[in-house]
Amino acid sequence: MSDSSTAGSAKSASAKADAAKTGPAKAGSAKANAAKTDSASPRRFEFVEGKSAKFWEISRDGCDVTVRFGRIGADGQTQTKTFADEAEAEAHLDKLVEQKTDKGYTEVEA
Numbered sequence: 001m002s003d004s005s006t007a008g009s010a011k012s013a014s015a016k017a018d019a020a021k022t023g024p025a026k027a028g029s030a031k032a033n034a035a036k037t038d039s040a041s042p043r044r045f046e047f048v049e050g051k052s053a054k055f056w057e058i059s060r061d062g063c064d065v066t067v068r069f070g071r072i073g074a075d076g077q078t079q080t081k082t083f084a085d086e087a088e089a090e091a092h093l094d095k096l097v098e099q100k101t102d103k104g105y106t107e108v109e110a
Contacts, residue, residue, distance in 0.1 A: 043097070045105035046072060056100055063089050067096065 042059035053072040058065065063083045070076025083089040101107075
């Protein structure tokens, strides 16, 4: 066994020990919410009614919240807003999602 594989095993054991200390994320906690939305793949919402066919996507990367929106089939526009901390960014994301769903947008698979 080489030194590098031993170091990898020790690192893995250390990570498991750290996870055991902090415990599992509780639903609704900042830790659980970060795992829910802090990813490369955005959440996508669509609104189709009458002649209107629009999409709206949102994602969070750390303290940055990015939205992309436009007509379905188009590239749309992208806007990014940076917040002081991840909790503030997550709260903003949740607020925007609530606003869009209140307007009739439905979440679809991205």
